[in-house]
Amino acid sequence: MDHAGTQHGNGTGFAHPVREAAIEAQGLGKRYRRGWALRDVSFRLPAGRVCGLVGPNGAGKSTLMGLATHMIRPTTGALRVFGAAPGSTDAVLRTSFLTQEKPLFRRFTVAETLRLGREFNPRWDQEVAEGIVRAGQVPMHAKVGTLSGGQRTRVAFALAFGKRPDLLILDEPMADLDPLVRRELMTTLTAEAAQHGTTVLVSSHMLAELEYICDYLLVIANGGLRLAGEVDELRAAHALLDVPGTGPSPALPPHRVIESRRGEGRPGVLVRLDGPMGYGGPAAEPPTLEELLLGYLRAPDAPPLIAPSARVGDIHDIITGDRKAVTA
Numbered sequence: 001m002d003h004a005g006t007q008h009g010n011g012t013g014f015a016h017p018v019r020e021a022a023i024e025a026q027g028l029g030k031r032y033r034r035g036w037a038l039r040d041v042s043f044r045l046p047a048g049r050v051c052g053l054v055g056p057n058g059a060g061k062s063t064l065m066g067l068a069t070h071m072i073r074p075t076t077g078a079l080r081v082f083g084a085a086p087g088s089t090d091a092v093l094r095t096s097f098l099t100q101e102k103p104l105f106r107r108f109t110v111a112e113t114l115r116l117g118r119e120f121n122p123r124w125d126q127e128v129a130e131g132i133v134r135a136g137q138v139p140m141h142a143k144v145g146t147l148s149g150g151q152r153t154r155v156a157f158a159l160a161f162g163k164r165p166d167l168l169i170l171d172e173p174m175a176d177l178d179p180l181v182r183r184e185l186m187t188t189l190t191a192e193a194a195q196h197g198t199t200v201l202v203s204s205h206m207l208a209e210l211e212y213i214c215d216y217l218l219v220i221a222n223g224g225l226r227l228a229g230e231v232d233e234l235r236a237a238h239a240l241l242d243v244p245g246t247g248p249s250p251a252l253p254p255h256r257v258i259e260s261r262r263g264e265g266r267p268g269v270l271v272r273l274d275g276p277m278g279y280g281g282p283a284a285e286p287p288t289l290e291e292l293l294l295g296y297l298r299a300p301d302a303p304p305l306i307a308p309s310a311r312v313g314d315i316h317d318i319i320t321g322d323r324k325a326v327t328a
């Protein structure tokens, strides 16, 4: 497993993530009284990626994010954020978490809210935070309680970015934004992430939008990980075959049929490739990210595919990695 790549000396006193894992989970599980919300989840999210977290309602996305931010404790397994336990000072200082609820003090003005951000965060970047607020013409002297839902979202984004996190976790944060503002904030998100090497984990049901921003992917269904890896790696492992997709799923050995596509979009059969397509077979094209995601959302029992970039070793490797990070 690759634990290399942590570089120091970015002027902040913090390790600058280059190739290390931003998040690493091994055998991670969370059980509530009603049953398992997340079970035996193992993956590695390399630093610097913008990762989409996708799954049907109730799949376990918020639970995974809660585990990564120490809001929820695991029942089994472990998770590390840049090699540190969630909840440790290092992990907390390096992580921003934005949920749909966006708890802000309603009686504070926008300026006071940003001031609070500055006081609590040693890496605070006032220019970035103010820039995000001003781009939406949100008055700095307005009380948060008087803002529209979308304007409050913008202020919450400003707080999250102003913290200058190494890991930004966004739990469906843009649901209440109009399409133009969504696009604008997403452009800000990708530009900021690219400029500062920020790792982003963003959950969303907007598949087309994820295609626009993500280069990494985690798909969860029924509490289990179904897909993990680079978008390019995952797309290359599948093909959309030009065969009629209206009848029962055809057998296409050795490839595994994920879905016979019907209705909207390109028709055909989505397969997970097991070896090259033979000559004389049906025409094959890589699926788009949206086609891939829809296929797995419609086939939640498909066996998991964890691409090489997302694989972890055993729990011992994670703990050894922690020790190396501490002694480095």
Ligand SMILES: Nc1ncnc2c1ncn2[C@@H]1O[C@H](COP(=O)(O)OP(=O)(O)OP(=O)(O)O)[C@@H](O)[C@H]1O
Pocket: 032, 033, 034, 036, 037, 055, 056, 057, 058, 059, 060, 061, 062, 063, 064
């Ligand atoms: N505090 C809790 N107590 C009991 N069960 C819970 C609790 N929180 C979540 N669950 C259950 O765990 C499962 C996963 O929930 P989670 O919120 O992680 O799903 P999600 O993928 O984020 O869903 P959505 O897309 O609807 O936001 C669900 O079945 C949910 O009912």
